[in-house]
Amino acid sequence: MLIETDILVIGAGPAGSTAAKHAALGGAKVLMLDKKSEIGAPKRCAEGVSIGGLESLGIEPNPRWVTKKLDGVRMVSPNGTDVWLTSDKVELPEAGYILERKVFDKFMAMDAARAGAEIRVKTLATGLRREDDHVIVSAECMDEEFEIKAKIIIAADGPETRVARWAGLRTALKAKDMESCAQFEMAGVEMENNDVIEFYFGSVAPGGYAWIFPKGDDIANVGLGVLTTNTDKTAYQHLLEFVENCPATKNAQPVELNIGADPVGGMPKKMVADNVMVVGDAASQVNPLTGGGIISGMTGGMLAGKVAAEAIKEGDASEKRLSEYEKVCRAEIGDSINKYLKVKDYMMTLSDEELDSIADVFKDTDFERVSTGEIVKTLIKVSPKALLKLGKIF
Amino acid sequence: MIVKEWCMYCGGCAGVCPRNLIEVRELTLKFNEDECKECSLCVQLCPVDALEQE
Ligand SMILES: Cc1cc2nc3c(=O)[nH]c(=O)nc-3n(C[C@H](O)[C@H](O)[C@H](O)COP(=O)(O)OP(=O)(O)OC[C@H]3O[C@@H](n4cnc5c(N)ncnc54)[C@H](O)[C@@H]3O)c2cc1C
Numbered sequence: 001m002l003i004e005t006d007i008l009v010i011g012a013g014p015a016g017s018t019a020a021k022h023a024a025l026g027g028a029k030v031l032m033l034d035k036k037s038e039i040g041a042p043k044r045c046a047e048g049v050s051i052g053g054l055e056s057l058g059i060e061p062n063p064r065w066v067t068k069k070l071d072g073v074r075m076v077s078p079n080g081t082d083v084w085l086t087s088d089k090v091e092l093p094e095a096g097y098i099l100e101r102k103v104f105d106k107f108m109a110m111d112a113a114r115a116g117a118e119i120r121v122k123t124l125a126t127g128l129r130r131e132d133d134h135v136i137v138s139a140e141c142m143d144e145e146f147e148i149k150a151k152i153i154i155a156a157d158g159p160e161t162r163v164a165r166w167a168g169l170r171t172a173l174k175a176k177d178m179e180s181c182a183q184f185e186m187a188g189v190e191m192e193n194n195d196v197i198e199f200y201f202g203s204v205a206p207g208g209y210a211w212i213f214p215k216g217d218d219i220a221n222v223g224l225g226v227l228t229t230n231t232d233k234t235a236y237q238h239l240l241e242f243v244e245n246c247p248a249t250k251n252a253q254p255v256e257l258n259i260g261a262d263p264v265g266g267m268p269k270k271m272v273a274d275n276v277m278v279v280g281d282a283a284s285q286v287n288p289l290t291g292g293g294i295i296s297g298m299t300g301g302m303l304a305g306k307v308a309a310e311a312i313k314e315g316d317a318s319e320k321r322l323s324e325y326e327k328v329c330r331a332e333i334g335d336s337i338n339k340y341l342k343v344k345d346y347m348m349t350l351s352d353e354e355l356d357s358i359a360d361v362f363k364d365t366d367f368e369r370v371s372t373g374e375i376v377k378t379l380i381k382v383s384p385k386a387l388l389k390l391g392k393i394f
Numbered sequence: 395m396i397v398k399e400w401c402m403y404c405g406g407c408a409g410v411c412p413r414n415l416i417e418v419r420e421l422t423l424k425f426n427e428d429e430c431k432e433c434s435l436c437v438q439l440c441p442v443d444a445l446e447q448e
Pocket residue numbers: 010011012013014015016033034035036039040044045046047048049123124125126156157158159160181182183223259260261262279280281282286291292293294295297
């Protein structure tokens with residue numbers, strides 16, 4: 001069997017669904033595949049997004065997938081010194097929501113369907129080859145094997161990022177660029193204030209950080225990411241230790257275990273080839289400091305979908321034509337990804353003692369407006385090492 | 395490669411395999427063993443230690 005389409009999107013995460021939606025809105029014939037039987041499940045995410053980010057994508061918040069509106073941030077250093085940034089004290093331009101990703105991801109896919117995209121679930125892409133001016137992707141759904149002929153494929157297959165590599169793009173992740181993550185969704189979490197997200201830094205999570213993201217009442221995502229180059233223990237072992245030692249989770253019980261990988265090395269040198277574009281985690285469209293990739297991946301998806309639809313109209317799916325996506329994408333999210341990559345590299349050099357002394361100064365600092373950028377600017381003021389490494393960029 | 399029963403098919407291992415040898419299905423993991431260079435990057439990445447080199 002051979003299915004023909006203009007645009008084939010592989011992976012129905014937030015990036016893929018957004019690409020499919022915008023490609024279909026642009027008038028192209030779009031097919032989207034996902035190997036999962038349920039889009040959005042299991043979740044591999046702490047579910048935090050910025051409200052402004054959703055707005056910029058034209059997405060109206062829906063009570064069926066927003067679990068919690070956030071009111072700030074609490075950062076905790078290794079010795080327990082904490083820095084509070086809440087709206088009663090500071091203006092918060094990066095206000096956020098905690099989502100229910102299992103519902104959110106499905107809703108984004110439904111939006112793509114309503115825009116005209118065809119969706120196939122439990123359908124795995126297994127390989128691709130180029131033929132003349134198109135690509136043939138092999139796929140499997142249960143006992144059925146078939147081929148899909150597409151003028152453009154959009155690789156949105158997440159951190160596995162296999163599809164783009166079949167097409168010759170170099171999207172593989174180095175160990176130092178991939179966070180290994182583990183998380184419990186828990187009930188009975190006793191936070192000091194369950195309207196803020198909490199970050200824990202230092203040796204609790206070597207090469208990353210631990211988090212508690214509240215989902216309403218006593219429910220929260222409690223997790224962490226580590227770089228395997230920086231520890232001999234698994235992310236899961238670190239998580240068990242964190243949960244046992246953190247005052248907020250001592251009496252909490254898990255109802256879900258989530259694991260996954262988060263690409264934090266910045267976007268690859270190339271994100272397009274003839275007939276091929278790569279978006280989302282598959283192209284490391286993730287803030288390297290926070291690991292947040294929902295909004296940036298969807299932004300990449302939106303830009304790719306729009307360019308792909310134009311290219312179809314013009315009958316030109318060459319790398320040269322598709323590189324417009326790469327250009328606008330770097331302009332839109334590339335700079336901030338590069339900046340936060342440098343901040344992450346700097347954070348990595350800090351010992352527990354240095355983190356404690358920075359927290360000590362931060363504790364008494366008056367922030368006027370709080371965004372990740374503002375926090376880094378203050379860091380530069382209090383730490384000479386930060387000034388040296390980051391002074392020029394912020 | 396031995397895949398332990400507790401693998402959760404998160405796909406992290408596949409992302410760091412430099413040779414793109416790991417196929418992650420919804421509930422199966424398949425290695426192209428012939429091409430494997432035993433660099434063990436996949437084993438180290440796993441958040442739950444579900445891989446063991448034979
Ligand atoms: C523990 C953890 C916590 C995180 N917390 C946050 C957070 O709080 N906020 C935030 O913004 N980001 C967070 N992230 C990152 C965020 O989850 C990702 O950036 C986001 O999911 C990327 O979306 P995507 O669409 O690119 O990929 P994914 O959501 O991974 O979707 C990829 C899809 O492709 C499918 N697929 C893969 N291969 C194939 C194939 N061969 N054939 C068919 N289908 C295929 C998969 O089944 C999957 O559905 C976190 C990540 C982790 C691991």
